[in-house]
Amino acid sequence: MFFLKDLPTRDMIEGYARQYDHVDVSLTQSRLGMLRDASLLIRRIEKYLSGHGLSQTQFLILIILHRDKTRDSHLASEIAGKLDVSKPVLSTTIKTLLRNGLIAYATASTDGRAKPIRITEKGAQTLDRLLPDYFHILQQGPSPDAQ
Amino acid sequence: MFFLKDLPTRDMIEGYARQYDHVDVSLTQSRLGMLRDASLLIRRIEKYLSGHGLSQTQFLILIILHRDKTRDSHLASEIAGKLDVSKPVLSTTIKTLLRNGLIAYATASTDGRAKPIRITEKGAQTLDRLLPDYFHILQQGPSPDAQ
């Protein structure tokens, strides 16, 4: 995460630019602004989700299982590819979701190593309950009051 | 963090929009894009910094101590205010920076509770070494090859 509340002023960046060369002041400012805005928004989303017992990663796994209507189940490794999260994290997160009944193992495949998972009715209902406010927060952006 | 590699397509979001109401498809798409871009960029920055033995938080603490030329030292609580990180995290991160000699306690203040800290010569040199590439990565943005 990127937690710098007050970004360096233009003057400060110009100081660095003189010192280090190859520093585009405006571009740097806009990138830092994006990082801060995204961090704030992610924080808001995480707070909202954790208030309903889900981590961001748990939520996104449910989204992936839910949004793809063409398939009934996914492998952990496939989800890892879509999520850019390490395999061990996926392994433990899936264990948590199983324990809470939001996902379940699908009928075993021919491959003895694979353990395809699917979203449960409870999982789908949880998403249905969370998504309206999720979209609302997403549209509000980094600061709640700015319209 | 936000780790969704392939964002929902416009079609998917439109599906949610029909279902939930009050969903602005374009705005939602652009917010999701921002979150993904920022996540990727933060990942790149964290990887770069950790390759030099610093976490993002450690790096930002050094930046805060370094950039403010008007003051010789800061309190942990002041830094916490500028960083939007919890006090316990600051406490342990400062301990690590002290152990590694990048910061040091400044001369004690009149307030017996306060423990003002300052950046050391070694800390300043570390920043000087890291900042050029830091700005370079920042300007490259989320994907290394895109110009």
Place this chain on the structure above:
DNA sequence: TCCAATCAGTTAGGATGCTAACTATATGTC
């Protein structure tokens, strides 16, 4: 057939983040 290489998933160990509760110092009101 046999054995090396690959692949799915887990375990181990460590770093970083959080909230809640704590210690110790400072402040302010009676």
Place this chain on the structure above:
DNA sequence: GACATATAGTTAGCATCCTAACTGATTGGA
């Protein structure tokens, strides 16, 4: 002066993330 309250920082306990190394199943070439 004495006690309630606030503030600076730490400790405790827990969740989440990482990399490296592991187990077990599958594949493919000699």
